[in-house]
Amino acid sequence: MSDKQLTVDERHEPSDCAETPKVETQAEGFQAVRDAHRSEIAEDYVELIQELIERSGEARPVDIAERMGVRQPTVAKNLARLQKEGLIRRERYRSIFPTDAGRALAEICRERHQIVVAFLLSLGLDRETAEQDADGIEHHVSDQTLAAFKRAMGES
Amino acid sequence: MSDKQLTVDERHEPSDCAETPKVETQAEGFQAVRDAHRSEIAEDYVELIQELIERSGEARPVDIAERMGVRQPTVAKNLARLQKEGLIRRERYRSIFPTDAGRALAEICRERHQIVVAFLLSLGLDRETAEQDADGIEHHVSDQTLAAFKRAMGES
DNA sequence: CGCCAGAATTAGCCATGGCTAAGTCTTGAT
């Protein structure tokens, strides 16, 4: 998917660098953020699908669309991608079911989401803000940071 | 920049909801995340441009490209958008300068970035991880959450 | 049973943000 090549060759070093990270490090960081964006949708969808199934026994595109705040064709397109990636299984005009891989991913996401929310709540935020910010933040939290969140809550 | 508005109207309540937020709230949350994505690039660019100017006196597209980890034409396209949005000023084949609006945005972003980094560091993360996660997180942190971060650090 | 409302799909548009290839301009070195 992402064809980064970069051919990193150590060039000059203008001497005026003081505290900021190296250029390649920064570039990789931005690259990582862009990569994260690509997987966000998949994660949001499998998480939501799992939630819908547990809540009402099935996950229908129309409900996903309503929950995500998008139109049905958008959902259809994204579901096609999820299917191609082996995260869900479906038959035409039928409900959607996550594969084992999808369920596993959903589980990871849900857990991470809950940790982030719990952490934000522990900082004194109201539930709605915590949920909303968590939706944006959770995809960009590294394992180390997630561990730090857990640690910080444990100590409270 | 971010036009989250909420317009909470109390609709039906299908009775099987227990703890999760209302459907419209969730949809708006996802909408807000999508909106945030659109403004991320602008924020990253003006922030980087400002940094380059302070560091070396000028911001050249080639340096921006290297820092962002993208090719020059990509930078050119994005700069065109920033210009259209009134965040930067430039003449062909010349360095780039932020407008007052661009500088103001850069200042806000830099401050927010630094708070997030400082907060992550205060949780015991190493600098590199903190910087990297901050790049992803900072665009999704509401004012309330930012304030909570500051508060948490102040108390330490 | 037949029919129609609504769910799902398909087709096709637009914007964004990557990229390469190729052309244009600037600038520094000879």
Next chain:
DNA sequence: ATCAAGACTTAGCCATGGCTAATTCTGGCG
């Protein structure tokens, strides 16, 4: 003063993720 290297731009491709419009299917109701 020239010219070549490299910075910048332009043109045009691709993928993604929104959308509308139009079609197809399903299922429930008269």
